[in-house]
Amino acid sequence: MAPISNGRLFFNEIPTGLPEPGKTTVYDTSETIDLDETSLGGGFLVKTLVLSIDPYQRGKMRDPNEQSYSAPYIIGEPLYNYGVGVVLRSEHPGIKPGTHLYGTMPFQQYFIRNESEKFTVLQDRIVGDEHNLPWSAYVGVCGMPGQTAYHGWKEFSKAKQGEIAFVTAGAGPVGSMVIQLAKRDGLKVIASAGSEDKVAFLRKIGTDVAFNYKTEKTLDVLQKEGPIDVFWDGVGGETLEAAIEAAARGARFIECGMISAYNGGVPYHVKNLTYIMSKELKISGFVVSSLHAKYLDEFYRQIPPMVARGELLYTEDIASGLENAGQAILDVQTGRNKGKSVVVVAQD
Amino acid sequence: MAPISNGRLFFNEIPTGLPEPGKTTVYDTSETIDLDETSLGGGFLVKTLVLSIDPYQRGKMRDPNEQSYSAPYIIGEPLYNYGVGVVLRSEHPGIKPGTHLYGTMPFQQYFIRNESEKFTVLQDRIVGDEHNLPWSAYVGVCGMPGQTAYHGWKEFSKAKQGEIAFVTAGAGPVGSMVIQLAKRDGLKVIASAGSEDKVAFLRKIGTDVAFNYKTEKTLDVLQKEGPIDVFWDGVGGETLEAAIEAAARGARFIECGMISAYNGGVPYHVKNLTYIMSKELKISGFVVSSLHAKYLDEFYRQIPPMVARGELLYTEDIASGLENAGQAILDVQTGRNKGKSVVVVAQD
Numbered sequence: 106m107a108p109i110s111n112g113r114l115f116f117n118e119i120p121t122g123l124p125e126p127g128k129t130t131v132y133d134t135s136e137t138i139d140l141d142e143t144s145l146g147g148g149f150l151v152k153t154l155v156l157s158i159d160p161y162q163r164g165k166m167r168d169p170n171e172q173s174y175s176a177p178y179i180i181g182e183p184l185y186n187y188g189v190g191v192v193l194r195s196e197h198p199g200i201k202p203g204t205h206l207y208g209t210m211p212f213q214q215y216f217i218r219n220e221s222e223k224f225t226v227l228q229d230r231i232v233g234d235e236h237n238l239p240w241s242a243y244v245g246v247c248g249m250p251g252q253t254a255y256h257g258w259k260e261f262s263k264a265k266q267g268e269i270a271f272v273t274a275g276a277g278p279v280g281s282m283v284i285q286l287a288k289r290d291g292l293k294v295i296a297s298a299g300s301e302d303k304v305a306f307l308r309k310i311g312t313d314v315a316f317n318y319k320t321e322k323t324l325d326v327l328q329k330e331g332p333i334d335v336f337w338d339g340v341g342g343e344t345l346e347a348a349i350e351a352a353a354r355g356a357r358f359i360e361c362g363m364i365s366a367y368n369g370g371v372p373y374h375v376k377n378l379t380y381i382m383s384k385e386l387k388i389s390g391f392v393v394s395s396l397h398a399k400y401l402d403e404f405y406r407q408i409p410p411m412v413a414r415g416e417l418l419y420t421e422d423i424a425s426g427l428e429n430a431g432q433a434i435l436d437v438q439t440g441r442n443k444g445k446s447v448v449v450v451a452q453d
Numbered sequence: 454m455a456p457i458s459n460g461r462l463f464f465n466e467i468p469t470g471l472p473e474p475g476k477t478t479v480y481d482t483s484e485t486i487d488l489d490e491t492s493l494g495g496g497f498l499v500k501t502l503v504l505s506i507d508p509y510q511r512g513k514m515r516d517p518n519e520q521s522y523s524a525p526y527i528i529g530e531p532l533y534n535y536g537v538g539v540v541l542r543s544e545h546p547g548i549k550p551g552t553h554l555y556g557t558m559p560f561q562q563y564f565i566r567n568e569s570e571k572f573t574v575l576q577d578r579i580v581g582d583e584h585n586l587p588w589s590a591y592v593g594v595c596g597m598p599g600q601t602a603y604h605g606w607k608e609f610s611k612a613k614q615g616e617i618a619f620v621t622a623g624a625g626p627v628g629s630m631v632i633q634l635a636k637r638d639g640l641k642v643i644a645s646a647g648s649e650d651k652v653a654f655l656r657k658i659g660t661d662v663a664f665n666y667k668t669e670k671t672l673d674v675l676q677k678e679g680p681i682d683v684f685w686d687g688v689g690g691e692t693l694e695a696a697i698e699a700a701a702r703g704a705r706f707i708e709c710g711m712i713s714a715y716n717g718g719v720p721y722h723v724k725n726l727t728y729i730m731s732k733e734l735k736i737s738g739f740v741v742s743s744l745h746a747k748y749l750d751e752f753y754r755q756i757p758p759m760v761a762r763g764e765l766l767y768t769e770d771i772a773s774g775l776e777n778a779g780q781a782i783l784d785v786q787t788g789r790n791k792g793k794s795v796v797v798v799a800q801d
Contacts, residue, residue: 372725388738390729
């Protein structure tokens with residue numbers, strides 16, 4: 106077969122504010138690949154099927170001298186994130202052609218790897234095709250965001266029936282899973298999102314008090330519907346302050362993201378931190394990978410079957426083609442996406 | 454016996470800044486009491502021996518409409534705090550004359566109560582006089598401050614040998630106990646205090662890196678000697694920010710006081726809260742009374758004997774006479790006290 110184009114989305118420049126397509130990220134088609142002939146060097150050739158777009162990627166678009174929990178993207182190289190791909194050819198004894206892999210993948214149509222331990226073989230986790238979910242589900246509700254919600258809720262919520270939870274970014278893939286787990290544990294759930302469509306989705310998945318934080322003041326809602334026993338924080342800043350203000354004594358705060366502080370500017374001044382002591386708050390920051398050893402097997406056993414049976418609902422916002430990934434990245438930072446953002450790079 | 458004066462320290466006025474003796478608090482000798490004749494109504498008459506002066510008292514000098522974990526002082530009534538007193542007379546079946554009680558007592562030389570369950574009978578806890586400690590020790594190292602340190606360290610530090618702890622207000626009764634518990638658990642201890650005398654005491658009790666936060670920058674010390682795994686916070690504000698900056702991944706923050714925010718003004722803007730998530734910090738606010746059920750018996754069994762044997766060191770700053778309690782309260786807020794502040798109201 107003749108060489109074909111191997112499209113890539115580069116990290117081009119460190120943004121000061123929002124990541125702009127064509128500036129922060131650039132789509133490039135100059136590389137070609139011969140899928141039949143290219144040398145594998147003992148590894149395996151993967152065709153990228155879906156790539157996840159997540160808020161935390163903004164943190165990787167930083168000056169490499171700034172320390173953080175996740176390595177920075179390198180200028181002039183493709184971005185990368187969680188994805189699902191199918192193995193086209195393999196010289197690796199542990200990886201068979203036709204296998205579907207989940208793991209960190211470059212924003213690139215085809216790529217070669219030889220470290221099999223960095224990927225999850227989805228066929229081993231989902232036992233045949235019985236769940237029959239689209240591959241995109243495995244980067245969302247059944248992937249890292251779903252795992253973030255599941256691990257964090259199990260480890261830190263200490264939820265008791267009848268308590269009240271407040272979930273931010275409730276229509277996102279993490280928040281919507283948290284809401285459904287909280288409802289299954291018998292809590293009253295307050296959740297916020299940034300549009301009327303999203304608020305409708307919050308209601309659909311069982312949220313007791315769903316509101317649009319752009320038209321209603323979070324603190325007012327919490328003071329009316331709280332006090333809150335569990336706070337799932339994907340936002341930080343002024344929302345964190347409101348949650349502290351409305352927290353019940355001994356409330357648990359689960360800090361899984363602070364998107365309000367990701368895109369530059371002076372961070373919001375949270376003025377009521379003394380309540381951490383006087384209200385005996387328990388605040389847990391976490392990164393999902395630290396909890397895989399404890400919860401990942403349980404997650405794969407329980408969650409994909411529940412999603413397949415329709416017992417856990419999710420929404421996706423699908424962009425088709427890697428050339429549209431830069432816009433999808435921007436949309437996730439501004440909240441313009443409706444549901445879990447996924448780029449479908451190719452059909453299976 | 455003829456009636457004698459029964460001196461009292463009143464709460465006179467809500468302070469906007471520091472609590473001023475003669476203004477915020479007023480000493481009054483207008484009341485008299487006949488110790489032999491006064492009616493007990495089935496209760497018991499107590500002579501106050503020692504009263505504890507603690508930073509958290511400032512929080513009680515507030516507008517009663519502001520909610521907090523601890524009830525506000527009432528204008529025109531005596532202040533109150535932990536103390537030790539001796540029972541002079543009793544009509545209560547459970548309380549014998551000559552018994553020493555520990556508990557919340559009014560800033561008043563003599564008082565009558567009938568709720569025995571609100572006091573700890575020290576003779577039941579310390580088994581005779583074998584420990585032979587002064588009563589003042591039972592409001593400090595063997596009282597609420599010691600219990601705060603003990604309960605909080607046991608519950609939240611998750612300390613492992615070889616880790617690094619940073620203890621603020623290290624020369625105070627809470628901090629100095631925390632330092633000694635941390636050293637016993639095999640940690641390297643960094644601790645701060647606000648004078649050279651106090652720094653000398655930090656060294657005496659085994660602190661590895663003792664510094665004066667007024668002459669050295671906390672962040673500089675922590676960046677040189679950290680990263681820190683456990684942070685004992687009695688200060689908040691800029692010190693909390695420095696600790697977050699220098700925290701190791703997964704560090705435990707124990708929030709037991711925020712004196713930097715007690716005396717008015719705009720609270721310090723802690724600008725690096727996003728690290729709570731990315732460094733996976735675990736922040737626990739607590740109030741000692743919530744942990745008594747779990748740790749108080751163990752505390753009384755272990756700590757007074759260790760103090761009596763000289764295995765746990767402590768210092769006191771003793772004011773003599775209830776008329777000097779107002780100044781002692783102010784000194785604790787400005788850090789002018791040297792060691793645990795206690796007012797000795799009367800000899801046994």
